[in-house]
Amino acid sequence: xxxxxxxxxxxxxxxxxxxxxxxxxxxxxxxxxxxxxxxxxxxxxxxxxxxxxxxxxxxxxxxxxxxxxxxxxxxxxxxxxxxxxxxxxxxxxxxxxxxxxxxxxxxxxxxxxxxxxxxxxxxxxxxxxxxxxxxxxxxxxxxxxxxxxxxxxxxxxxxxxxxxxxxxxxxxxxxxxxxxxxxxxxxxxxxxxxxxxxxxxxxxxxxxxxxxxxxxxxxxxxxxxxxxxxxxxxxxxxxxxxxxxxxxxxxxxxxxxxxxxxxxxxxxxxxxxxxxxxxxxxxxxxxxxxxxxxxxxxxxxxxxxxxxxxxxxxxxxxxxxxxxxxxxxxxxxxxxxxxxxxxxxxxxxxxxxxxxxxxxxxxxxx
Amino acid sequence: xxxxxxxxxxxxxxxxxxxxxxxxxxxxxxxxxxxxxxxxxxxxxxxxxxxxxxxxxxxxxxxxxxxxxxxxxxxxxxxxxxxxxxxxxxxxxxxxxxxxxxxxxxxxxxxxxxxxxxxxxxxxxxxxxxxxxxxxxxxxxxxxxxxxxxxxxxxxxxxxxxxxxxxxxxxxxxxxxxxxxxxxxxxxxxxxxxxxxxxxxxxxxxxxxxxxxxxxxxxxxxxxxxxxxxxxxxxxxxxxxxxxxxxxxxxxxxxxxxxxxxxxxxxxxxxxxxxxxxxxxxxxxxxxxxxxxxxxxxxxxxxxxxxxxxxxxxxxxxxxxxxxxxxxxxxxxxxxxxxxxxxxxxxxxxxxxxxxxxxxxxxxxxx
Numbered sequence: 009x010x011x012x013x014x015x016x017x018x019x020x021x022x023x024x025x026x027x028x029x030x031x032x033x034x035x036x037x038x039x040x041x042x043x044x045x046x047x048x049x050x051x052x053x054x055x056x057x058x059x060x061x062x063x064x065x066x067x068x069x070x071x072x073x074x075x076x077x078x079x080x081x082x083x084x085x086x087x088x089x090x091x092x093x094x095x096x097x098x099x100x101x102x103x104x105x106x107x108x109x110x111x112x113x114x115x116x117x118x119x120x121x122x123x124x125x126x127x128x129x130x131x132x133x134x135x136x137x138x139x140x141x142x143x144x145x146x147x148x149x150x151x152x153x154x155x156x157x158x159x160x161x162x163x164x165x166x167x168x169x170x171x172x173x174x175x176x177x178x179x180x181x182x183x184x185x186x187x188x189x190x191x192x193x194x195x196x197x198x199x200x201x202x203x204x205x206x207x208x209x210x211x212x213x214x215x216x217x218x219x220x221x222x223x224x225x226x227x228x229x230x231x232x233x234x235x236x237x238x239x240x241x242x243x244x245x246x247x248x249x250x251x252x253x254x255x256x257x258x259x260x261x262x263x264x265x266x267x268x269x270x271x272x273x274x275x276x277x278x279x280x281x282x283x284x285x286x287x288x289x290x291x292x293x294x295x296x297x298x299x300x301x302x303x304x305x306x307x308x309x310x311x312x313x314x315x316x317x318x319x320x321x322x323x324x325x326x327x328x329x330x331x332x333x334x335x336x337x338x339x340x341x342x343x344x345x346x347x348x349x350x351x352x353x354x355x356x357x358x359x360x361x362x363x364x365x366x367x368x369x370x371x372x373x374x
Numbered sequence: 375x376x377x378x379x380x381x382x383x384x385x386x387x388x389x390x391x392x393x394x395x396x397x398x399x400x401x402x403x404x405x406x407x408x409x410x411x412x413x414x415x416x417x418x419x420x421x422x423x424x425x426x427x428x429x430x431x432x433x434x435x436x437x438x439x440x441x442x443x444x445x446x447x448x449x450x451x452x453x454x455x456x457x458x459x460x461x462x463x464x465x466x467x468x469x470x471x472x473x474x475x476x477x478x479x480x481x482x483x484x485x486x487x488x489x490x491x492x493x494x495x496x497x498x499x500x501x502x503x504x505x506x507x508x509x510x511x512x513x514x515x516x517x518x519x520x521x522x523x524x525x526x527x528x529x530x531x532x533x534x535x536x537x538x539x540x541x542x543x544x545x546x547x548x549x550x551x552x553x554x555x556x557x558x559x560x561x562x563x564x565x566x567x568x569x570x571x572x573x574x575x576x577x578x579x580x581x582x583x584x585x586x587x588x589x590x591x592x593x594x595x596x597x598x599x600x601x602x603x604x605x606x607x608x609x610x611x612x613x614x615x616x617x618x619x620x621x622x623x624x625x626x627x628x629x630x631x632x633x634x635x636x637x638x639x640x641x642x643x644x645x646x647x648x649x650x651x652x653x654x655x656x657x658x659x660x661x662x663x664x665x666x667x668x669x670x671x672x673x674x675x676x677x678x679x680x681x682x683x684x685x686x687x688x689x690x691x692x693x694x695x696x697x698x699x700x701x702x703x704x705x706x707x708x709x710x711x712x713x714x715x716x717x718x719x720x721x722x723x724x725x726x727x728x729x730x731x732x733x734x735x736x737x738x739x740x741x
Binding site for chain 2: 101102103104106107108127131132134135136137138139140244245246247248249252272273274275276358359360362
């Protein structure tokens with residue numbers, strides 16, 4: 009369901025018509041939408057609808073990028089919705105699921121993409137639900153990078169939080185980014201959560217600048233940091249798989265690089281570089297990877313990083329078209345819808361759960 | 375990798391294994407330690423599904439003797455002894471200090487090369503040394519806490535002897551003197567009237583002395599750790615307690631844990647006794663006992679729908695010989711015993727209560 013000029017009443021009417029005990033409504037709101045979220049929560053709480061929602065920089069619907077609007081996706085097989093508050097402090101305990109779950113279950117989660125402690129939350133999620141089920145989700149929040157309430161559920165309008173739901177639903181995922189190694193590996197010799205303080209025992213910015221300026225036509229002295237760094241992210245090395253991308257978004261006075269997502273100390277880092285064609289091809293591959301496994305999905309959701317839009321600019325529409333085309337080629341019928349997020353979440357039985365940056369995650373839900 | 379950044383055993387494991395699992399594309403990791411004839415599961419991610427007694431890797435003794443890493447294909451036999459679901463691929467085991475072994479599950483189809491194992495071995499051994507330091511630090515903290523508690527107990531004991539025991543003794547002294555006066559004045563009826571007060575003071579003294587004895591007899595060490603079925607244990611405890619007809623006691627499904635059975639029995643008896651004595655004894659009185667699995671530990675709860683405990687008194691209830699009412703039959707020692715048993719098993723006790731809305735005692739117990 010899409011609402012290009014949404015009102016609480018219209019959303020409520022549409023949701024009420026589909027309410028059932030095992031139905032989850034995933035509500036994605038574009039950040040420029042004129043909608044009273046606390047009012048919507050109040051209205052929805054007057055029904056028996058089970059829902060989670062998030063505010064995202066932009067939405068994607070059938071190949072179109074939306075700055076305003078609301079998309080509601082209906083997923084069946086809902087078991088339970090959970091809310092975790094206080095991600096930054098880590099002062100929460102997640103209840104472990106009493107029995108081992110297999111790949112026919114999925115955890116769908118939205119996190120406050122600007123909260124610290126997301127990796128810690130994801131580890132706890134993995135600890136609770138195990139290695140076999142599928143994990144899918146993304147980071148909500150504003151493109152202004154100012155932290156504010158950005159998640160909602162029956163528990164209210166939340167900041168520094170995560171919402172997650174267990175679904176009995178077979179899900180197929182594809183994850184790719186397409187960024188290529190420019191330099192490295194280096195060692196992140198001193199880090200503090202999402203701040204890389206030293207690389208190879210040098211101030212992080214010094215090492216980063218040396219590699220990037222050698223490749224780039226601009227100097228960091230001439231342009232704002234993010235204008236250049238959006239094309240040169242870090243990659244945390246993983247053996248036998250694409251690296252996990254970390255987006256450096258700012259440099260502080262001490263020469264430390266501030267990233268979206270944590271970088272554990274002593275991580276091997278590459279500095280990456282992107283080319284439009286490769287990024288678009290990677291997104292297509294992510295869609296193909298999911299589509300190759302699925303039979304007849306009921307929903308197709310894309311979680312794509314907002315910083316891919318910032319990098320690809322006008323070419324981003326080609327990325328969405330490529331994903332759509334890959335799904336159509338495999339006869340996938342549901343309309344592709346999704347959000348541009350601050351970080352992407354995925355794990356599908358191939359290894360540990362990760363919080364990605366600058367990555368495309370395609371989820372097909374049967 | 376992030377080795378030894380914390381002196382907390384679990385945090386140390388979290389920090390190292392998160393990076394290790396991510397970098398090597400592994401699905402699970404756990405640490406077992408050989409303790410006498412048992413294999414103890416010290417840590418696991420994802421959280422373990424099998425109770426630790428079942429995590430007995432037959433090959434661990436031989437493996438520790440060999441003292442070098444191995445990579446073993448996962449078959450049914452291997453899968454059955456892993457504490458987390460493991461399908462396909464390989465498990466890779468690394469010997470560490472303190473008779474411990476780190477085991478990880480790699481879902482890949484190819485076995486790890488010898489060179490890869492050799493390359494990782496010194497890193498894992500360094501991690502093992504950091505864990506040994508964490509264990510020692512935690513043991514030191516536990517001993518210090520016990521020492522603090524023993525000092526406090528000694529102070530409380532001095533207080534009991536100098537004040538609480540002396541008070542009924544003074545009462546008896548006065549009452550006997552009054553009796554003597556009444557008898558000298560040929561008023562035996564008046565003298566007899568003092569007798570119930572003397573008995574009451576004697577009962578109070580008897581209760582205090584019995585309490586001191588009970589508390590001092592609590593064993594310091596956990597000599598008899600074994601697998602305990604808590605649902606069976608609570609059935610046994612309930613058979614020993616006089617439960618008024620108006621009470622309903624609801625016991626949810628509880629896990630099997632590794633504990634000192636006698637002391638766990640004391641713990642539940644005291645908590646249930648405490649809940650019963652706090653309630654109104656009217657119809658609708660309900661005590662609920664249950665547990666939540668929080669991954670590396672369980673959290674148990676004993677919840678009543680009684681009058682609750684005002685916030686001002688919530689810390690007082692855990693102190694030795696502290697009572698919230700003047701009932702002379704109570705020693706004020708039950709919750710202090712509970713607190714000590716929980717701490718000795720490595721857990722923590724807390725109370726949540728709102729006056730007029732019942733009370734819930736929670737305690738954690740490591741797996």
